[in-house]
Amino acid sequence: MSQRTEIASLGEFGLIEHLTKNIDIKNSSTLLGVGDDGAVIDHFGRQTVVSSDLLIEGIHFDLSYTPLKHLGYKSVIVNLSDIYAMNAVPTQILLNIGFSNRFSLEALDEFYTGVYAACEAYNVDLIGGDTSTSQKGFIISVTAIGEAAPDSFVKRSGAQVNDLICVSGELGSAFLGLTLLEREKRIFEETGAQPDLEGQSHIVGRLLKPEARKDIVEYFSEAGIIPTSMIDISDGLSSDLLHICKASQTGCVLYEDKFPFNEEAKAFAYKLEIDPTACALSGGEDYELLFTVSQDEYEKIKTNPSISIIGYISPENEGKHLITRAGNKHELIAQGWNHGKK
Amino acid sequence: MSQRTEIASLGEFGLIEHLTKNIDIKNSSTLLGVGDDGAVIDHFGRQTVVSSDLLIEGIHFDLSYTPLKHLGYKSVIVNLSDIYAMNAVPTQILLNIGFSNRFSLEALDEFYTGVYAACEAYNVDLIGGDTSTSQKGFIISVTAIGEAAPDSFVKRSGAQVNDLICVSGELGSAFLGLTLLEREKRIFEETGAQPDLEGQSHIVGRLLKPEARKDIVEYFSEAGIIPTSMIDISDGLSSDLLHICKASQTGCVLYEDKFPFNEEAKAFAYKLEIDPTACALSGGEDYELLFTVSQDEYEKIKTNPSISIIGYISPENEGKHLITRAGNKHELIAQGWNHGKK
Numbered sequence: 001m002s003q004r005t006e007i008a009s010l011g012e013f014g015l016i017e018h019l020t021k022n023i024d025i026k027n028s029s030t031l032l033g034v035g036d037d038g039a040v041i042d043h044f045g046r047q048t049v050v051s052s053d054l055l056i057e058g059i060h061f062d063l064s065y066t067p068l069k070h071l072g073y074k075s076v077i078v079n080l081s082d083i084y085a086m087n088a089v090p091t092q093i094l095l096n097i098g099f100s101n102r103f104s105l106e107a108l109d110e111f112y113t114g115v116y117a118a119c120e121a122y123n124v125d126l127i128g129g130d131t132s133t134s135q136k137g138f139i140i141s142v143t144a145i146g147e148a149a150p151d152s153f154v155k156r157s158g159a160q161v162n163d164l165i166c167v168s169g170e171l172g173s174a175f176l177g178l179t180l181l182e183r184e185k186r187i188f189e190e191t192g193a194q195p196d197l198e199g200q201s202h203i204v205g206r207l208l209k210p211e212a213r214k215d216i217v218e219y220f221s222e223a224g225i226i227p228t229s230m231i232d233i234s235d236g237l238s239s240d241l242l243h244i245c246k247a248s249q250t251g252c253v254l255y256e257d258k259f260p261f262n263e264e265a266k267a268f269a270y271k272l273e274i275d276p277t278a279c280a281l282s283g284g285e286d287y288e289l290l291f292t293v294s295q296d297e298y299e300k301i302k303t304n305p306s307i308s309i310i311g312y313i314s315p316e317n318e319g320k321h322l323i324t325r326a327g328n329k330h331e332l333i334a335q336g337w338n339h340g341k342k
Numbered sequence: 343m344s345q346r347t348e349i350a351s352l353g354e355f356g357l358i359e360h361l362t363k364n365i366d367i368k369n370s371s372t373l374l375g376v377g378d379d380g381a382v383i384d385h386f387g388r389q390t391v392v393s394s395d396l397l398i399e400g401i402h403f404d405l406s407y408t409p410l411k412h413l414g415y416k417s418v419i420v421n422l423s424d425i426y427a428m429n430a431v432p433t434q435i436l437l438n439i440g441f442s443n444r445f446s447l448e449a450l451d452e453f454y455t456g457v458y459a460a461c462e463a464y465n466v467d468l469i470g471g472d473t474s475t476s477q478k479g480f481i482i483s484v485t486a487i488g489e490a491a492p493d494s495f496v497k498r499s500g501a502q503v504n505d506l507i508c509v510s511g512e513l514g515s516a517f518l519g520l521t522l523l524e525r526e527k528r529i530f531e532e533t534g535a536q537p538d539l540e541g542q543s544h545i546v547g548r549l550l551k552p553e554a555r556k557d558i559v560e561y562f563s564e565a566g567i568i569p570t571s572m573i574d575i576s577d578g579l580s581s582d583l584l585h586i587c588k589a590s591q592t593g594c595v596l597y598e599d600k601f602p603f604n605e606e607a608k609a610f611a612y613k614l615e616i617d618p619t620a621c622a623l624s625g626g627e628d629y630e631l632l633f634t635v636s637q638d639e640y641e642k643i644k645t646n647p648s649i650s651i652i653g654y655i656s657p658e659n660e661g662k663h664l665i666t667r668a669g670n671k672h673e674l675i676a677q678g679w680n681h682g683k684k
Contacts (some may be wrong), residue, residue: 003446003448004446004447004448005446005447005448006443006446006447007441007443007445007446007447007450008443009447010447012473015447015450015473016473018447019450019451019454019473020468022458023458023467023468025467026461026465026466026467027433027434027465027466027467029433029434029489030433030434030467030469032469033467033468033469033470034468034469034470034471038470039434039436039469039470041390041433041434041469041487043385043386043388043390044385044386044387044388045386046385046386048383048385048390050434050436050469050470050485050487051436051470052436052437052438052470052471052472052483052485053438053472054438054439054440054472054474054481054483056440056474056475056476056477056481057477058477059440059474059475059476059477060474091369091371091372091383092369092371092372092381092383092392094381094392094393094394094485095394096394096395096396096483097396098396098398098401098481099349101348101349101350103349104345104346104347104348104349105346105347105348105349105351105352105357105360106345106346106347108349108357108361109361112361116364116365119368123368123369124368124369125365125367125368125369125372125375126362126365126375126376127372127374127375127376127381127383127392128375128376128380128381128392128393128394129376129394130394130395130396131354131357131358131361132396132398132401132402133398133401134398134401134481135398135399135400135401135478135479136477136478136479137477137478139396139398139440139476139481141394141396141438141483143392143394143436143485145383145392147371
């Protein structure tokens, strides 16, 4: 332990790769391990998908503008979203919480009201977990369990050249909600002025009370679609699409003019002089599904109004690119895109 | 939220009961939910057992005397112990960690070395999880998944009147290890004197590097024993046996002279003028299995040198009691026992 390497030098994904690179799978029931939205376990043909996340006050959420009920709801949703991103249906969750003595029983009740509301809305059972005190702040760990029909789970690694790149819902709104709330918090701290969220309930709701795309996975099942790859958008379209490209060893081409935006969100972005495309690419927390399908599925995909086709998968050696509205070609990077490249 | 109820007024178990009292199970695959060491999910006949725990620096462990490698090992073990306490075999774990910037990559590597050593020793796969920064300290959340043969999982609620109360291994040693380490830490802080752990490696090892009782669950399987109830001892014999009695609606009688102690641990207890029985009843962190079996299993149980029969289950209206070596009868309470009652 004489050496000291700062963890920041690896980045989050580099760290996970480093810590898990020597894993040697011992149980034949382990079908898929570390490195996707969820892991997959075989249970005599039927397949179980599991995912777990840690949410820490001051890192993942700010209680100065996050109602505890919404936080409870969102804590469940972000995990269910990972299960849906595996093309599976969530069935159970386990919830561990740690809290300092500034939290009252009434505060925990608020939080659990949100947790149970999410369980109710998504037909999921809370089956266990742990409560503990913490030295500082509120700590939440949720593990979600789901089911997939035999070999119908979808990894990040199956995208094929010429597959369509599709996304559910809208992009960038949660980031705009965060920007608004952070701005109002700053104004309140500096001037004491009450927050002005007038007319911005959509973007605020997208951040504080997101939903998971149960409907999309149900549509896949009804329409007989199995995406070739899928991920949920938690870190922004760029970063998450690059995960798919890396795992699938492909390139990609995105069309800015195909990005789905909410009109209210777009208007707010222009008001703040922020580019909505930047919000979509780098914002994160959208919890929409990003997936690829074979071109054969085009007819089925285009009939679903909640799905937008935003690009296609290209060979790895052609790189990863965004074609802007003006027709310019930019290299896609995890933080968004590289300007100036033709 | 105008009312404020301090959580301490409910206690940990009261809090869990309060937060989970309105749970309404929605999935038929949920065979057993909150309230036992693990939850049970049906997967087409084969049954999956799941358990999750949160470990927080300053609350559950003290890094001033806990090597990170041991902490990694123990974090896995305490969860595997819950799976064994359901009479199931652990197969996979998910691990979430949060850490402040005082942790280097080398420190995390140490921690993971312990995690992987435990996975190796217990034939378990690490299949997922999350890494995050924290505002303060080290936070660990482990979820363990295991398998049970159809309807062979064991709950806390099945103990019957006249069943034998049994425990694996030894009791109280981990608490003595904690007492020693806390004492040496205090001495070091006050005087700068280096810790003197001479001859105490057993009790220190019991605290810092516990094992889960894989062997006992394997013995049950070989010998064709299914305990009527089971729990792992994390909070002390008293508290954990009272969980069984409460869930099973029974009383119990324990015999002090049957408690299994390690000789080195006992000698250390006498040196500190602590009653070893008190350590067994209230110490906790033994991670031994406490279980009840029908008297018909007596012959099979007594041939296993790792199992001690320490009492029997009585009717609920006869209360919960400890018979001391001197033949006195004391009421068993969660903190140990009530003196002075004849």
